[in-house]
Amino acid sequence: MHMYRRTVLAMVTGAALLLSACTGTGGSSKGADAKAPTDPAKVSGTIKVLTVRTDLVQDGTMDKYAAEFNKTYPKVKVEFEALTNYESEVKIRMNTENYGDVLLIPAVIKKADYPKFFASLGTVEERSEKYRFTDFTTVDGKVYGQSPVGVTPGFIYNKRVWREAGVTEWPTTPAEFLTALKAIKDKTDAVPYYTNFAAGWTLTSWTYVNGSVHCDPGATTKLAEGDPWAEDADLRVGDTLLHDIVEQGLAEKDPTTTNWEESKPRTAKGEIATQWLGTWAIVQFQDAAKKAGVNPVDIGFMPFPAQTDGKFCAPVAPDYNQAVNVHSKHKDAARAWIDWFTDKSGYDKDNLAISPLKNAPLPAVMQPYEDAGVKFIEVDDSKGAQVKQIDNQSETGIYAPEYRQKLVDLARGATKGSLDDFFADLSERWTEAQR
Amino acid sequence: MAATAQKAVEQPVAGAESAAPARARRWRGLTPWLFLIAPLTLLIVFTYAPIANMVAYSFTDWDGVSPELNYTGADNYTEIFTREDLFRVFFVSGYYLAASAVQIAAALYFATILSFNVRFRNFFKGVLFFPYLINGVAIGFVFLYFFQDGGTLDSVLSLLGVHTDHAWLGTSTSANTSLAGVSVWRYLGLNFVLFLGAIQSIPGELYEAAELDGANRWHQFRYIIAPGIRPVLSLTVILSISGSLSVFEIPYIMTGGATGTETFVIQTVNLAFRFNKTGLASAAAVVLLLIILLVTWVQRRLVPDERVDLV
Numbered sequence: 168m169h170m171y172r173r174t175v176l177a178m179v180t181g182a183a184l185l186l187s188a189c190t191g192t193g194g195s196s197k198g199a200d201a202k203a204p205t206d207p208a209k210v211s212g213t214i215k216v217l218t219v220r221t222d223l224v225q226d227g228t229m230d231k232y233a234a235e236f237n238k239t240y241p242k243v244k245v246e247f248e249a250l251t252n253y254e255s256e257v258k259i260r261m262n263t264e265n266y267g268d269v270l271l272i273p274a275v276i277k278k279a280d281y282p283k284f285f286a287s288l289g290t291v292e293e294r295s296e297k298y299r300f301t302d303f304t305t306v307d308g309k310v311y312g313q314s315p316v317g318v319t320p321g322f323i324y325n326k327r328v329w330r331e332a333g334v335t336e337w338p339t340t341p342a343e344f345l346t347a348l349k350a351i352k353d354k355t356d357a358v359p360y361y362t363n364f365a366a367g368w369t370l371t372s373w374t375y376v377n378g379s380v381h382c383d384p385g386a387t388t389k390l391a392e393g394d395p396w397a398e399d400a401d402l403r404v405g406d407t408l409l410h411d412i413v414e415q416g417l418a419e420k421d422p423t424t425t426n427w428e429e430s431k432p433r434t435a436k437g438e439i440a441t442q443w444l445g446t447w448a449i450v451q452f453q454d455a456a457k458k459a460g461v462n463p464v465d466i467g468f469m470p471f472p473a474q475t476d477g478k479f480c481a482p483v484a485p486d487y488n489q490a491v492n493v494h495s496k497h498k499d500a501a502r503a504w505i506d507w508f509t510d511k512s513g514y515d516k517d518n519l520a521i522s523p524l525k526n527a528p529l530p531a532v533m534q535p536y537e538d539a540g541v542k543f544i545e546v547d548d549s550k551g552a553q554v555k556q557i558d559n560q561s562e563t564g565i566y567a568p569e570y571r572q573k574l575v576d577l578a579r580g581a582t583k584g585s586l587d588d589f590f591a592d593l594s595e596r597w598t599e600a601q602r
Numbered sequence: 603m604a605a606t607a608q609k610a611v612e613q614p615v616a617g618a619e620s621a622a623p624a625r626a627r628r629w630r631g632l633t634p635w636l637f638l639i640a641p642l643t644l645l646i647v648f649t650y651a652p653i654a655n656m657v658a659y660s661f662t663d664w665d666g667v668s669p670e671l672n673y674t675g676a677d678n679y680t681e682i683f684t685r686e687d688l689f690r691v692f693f694v695s696g697y698y699l700a701a702s703a704v705q706i707a708a709a710l711y712f713a714t715i716l717s718f719n720v721r722f723r724n725f726f727k728g729v730l731f732f733p734y735l736i737n738g739v740a741i742g743f744v745f746l747y748f749f750q751d752g753g754t755l756d757s758v759l760s761l762l763g764v765h766t767d768h769a770w771l772g773t774s775t776s777a778n779t780s781l782a783g784v785s786v787w788r789y790l791g792l793n794f795v796l797f798l799g800a801i802q803s804i805p806g807e808l809y810e811a812a813e814l815d816g817a818n819r820w821h822q823f824r825y826i827i828a829p830g831i832r833p834v835l836s837l838t839v840i841l842s843i844s845g846s847l848s849v850f851e852i853p854y855i856m857t858g859g860a861t862g863t864e865t866f867v868i869q870t871v872n873l874a875f876r877f878n879k880t881g882l883a884s885a886a887a888v889v890l891l892l893i894i895l896l897v898t899w900v901q902r903r904l905v906p907d908e909r910v911d912l913v
Contacts, residue, residue, distance in 0.1 A: 254875075255875055258666060258667050258875075260668065261667050275665070275666065275667055275878055276667060276668075277665070277668060280669070283669055302746070324895055341799070363805075364860070365746070365857070365858075365860075367858050367860070374755075399684075420751055421750070421751040421769040421771075421772060422744060422863060423769060423772055423777065423857065423860065424749055424750040424753070424769075424770075424771060426746075426750075449801050495694075498637035548740060558877075559665075559877045559878050559879065562877050562879075564875075564876055564877065567872075567876045567877075568858065568860070569858075570877075571858065571871070572858075572860040572861070576860070576861050579855075581773045581774065581861055582774065582861075582862065598793075
């Protein structure tokens with residue numbers, strides 16, 4: 168009996184090993200195109216759109232967009248599937264062919280693999296005439312995704328609190344910024360800066376400092392080829408500022424138990440003065456202000472405290488890029504949705520975001536930016552895939568929370584060590600992975 | 603003629619008689635397997651196939667999603683055993699191991715007391731077992747509020763006149779102790795129920811006889827209960843050790859592994875899903891499995907399973 172049991176087990180194991188050898192293949196329809204339909208009346212089919220906006224699916228906003236879309240494309244039925252844990256869920260589903268018709272390109276997919284998973288939306292030449300951010304999804308001259316909104320990183324701040332502290336001008340250097348936070352600490356009851364340490368992802372915004380410090384469109388290429396934590400490099404400047412804020416006691420008392428949802432109304436009410444996030448957050452904080460019964464006008468937005476040639480700089484980057492599943496049976500309908508959603512839905516305006524259309528005006532919230540003459544730049548992303556690869560290889564995680572959580576722990580004295588050693592360790596791992 | 607005819611009639615009957623038991627026997631041999639089809643299928647599909655898959659991935663450089671994967675031999679294992687930083691996280695398990703000792707002692711204490719006639723006995727049993735029934739994710743969130751600055755713990759302490767200004771999850775030691783405390787709170791109930799069940803299977807006459815002989819409660823525990831529940835006790839110890847080595851949900855939800863609370867499983871999850879090194883993470887998982895098997899084996903050798911015979 169014992170022998171027998173063993174052979175069964177061995178057979179099972181063997182079969183499973185064979186099975187596993189079969190997984191991870193696919194992408195047989197590599198290189199397909201999703202062409203823009205010429206006659207809207209003829210496009211038909213049911214398409215499933217995957218999204219991260221659980222809030223918009225639940226409150227029916229997405230259905231309103233779909234109804235509007237149906238006025239042009241009456242025969243297309245649009246269904247939405249909102250995923251709370253988008254990245255990890257979609258990643259697993261992408262091992263099959265069933266990952267919706269339209270989806271947001273997960274960060275985990277290697278750029279070189281885009282043609283295996285997504286249908287092309289056209290060549291980079293034709294698309295870049297009309298749209299921003301095309302090079303973020305370009306492989307071999309073909310574009311595979313389009314973001315419906317552009318975002319720029321910056322500090323969400325409570326204008327009233329900053330005014331009460333006597334700071335009316337945006338700080339132009341990290342040192343001035345620290346002085347301003349100190350003034351807030353001394354003159355008001357607000358927490359000068361809130362790290363949102365526990366949520367984790369909020370700290371990853373600090374990576375998007377990249378490009379603003381020196382107003383350099385080639386900042387991402389520098390990450391791929393240089394040392395991000397060298398003296399005066401963008402990430403080092405940003406990380407040092409975060410470190411100093413925490414070290415000088417200008418952040419919340421206990422970062423480990425922060426609460427993201429709670430931080431929104433608290434900022435609106437002026438209990439928290441500042442947070443480093445992005446333009447995408449403005450609308451959420453204004454909503455929180457309305458719900459808390461305070462004036463949403465107090466929510467302000469300011470660029471990173473650094474100037475080049477006397478001007479602030481704001482790098483504009485795409486949010487999640489929408490793409491068509493290469494296995495979709497209704498590629499033309501899926502394409503129609505992406506085009507309509509990007510060009511005509513008004514999703515960018517509803518979110519007070521920067522439009523992906525090159526000729527569109529800036530949203531009204533960015534008026535102070537225009538007045539201050541902030542220079543908008545688009546960081547070249549042709550080396551973006553390489554940066555991600557170095558990041559994974561070195562296990563640094565510039566798009567993951569751990570390393571900045573460690574930085575905050577270091578700054579508040581929960582772990583021992585010096586900032587220079589911390590950066591030196593990061594540099595060493597990064598440059599080693601580059602080889 | 604008649605005789606041959608009779609024979610001719612008899613023969614097939616005789617043949618049928620010998621065939622029927624053979625078939626019946628075959629069926630009887632097959633029946634248990636028929637009943638086993640469902641559980642075996644489930645076991646194979648959801649336990650052995652994934653494990654085999656994981657072992658297969660551990661020899662590749664797969665990133666978890668790419669259609670291409672290369673066979674890299676034992677490279678992943680070499681990396682795991684040559685990078686000491688991957689093993690440093692096992693120190694965190696020490697906190698949970700220490701907490702397990704506290705947990706087993708407390709569970710044993712409560713199980714012993716509540717197995718005797720105590721007032722509100724069933725109520726206390728419920729109170730002790732209840733935390734185990736709550737979803738681990740919910741527990742994580744509840745205790746985040748509990749440890750918050752000015753949260754439940756601080757309020758309760760200030761009611762008692764202790765005004766602390768302690769960030770409970772603030773430093774590595776304090777955070778790990780707090781998290782281990784949460785895990786004691788949660789799993790105490792399970793150990794308690796296991797012990798209680800074992801204690802109640804001890805015949806009641808033994809206590810009576812012991813009392814007649816003048817044994818007090820401590821003697822009863824020392825000479826009747828403790829030896830009586832030895833198999834369950836050693837099982838609990840094994841479960842605690844393997845549990846301490848593979849702690850995951852409470853620290854993952856509450857701190858995400860920040861401030862030095864990263865455990866081996868969190869590290870594995872990060873390798874697989876943050877840095878897309880599914881191959882390396884699979885190898886790490888295999889190593890953890892082997893370590894737990896090894897620990898269990900060593901423990902079984904040190905404390906062999908003896909049959910308990912009290913009566």
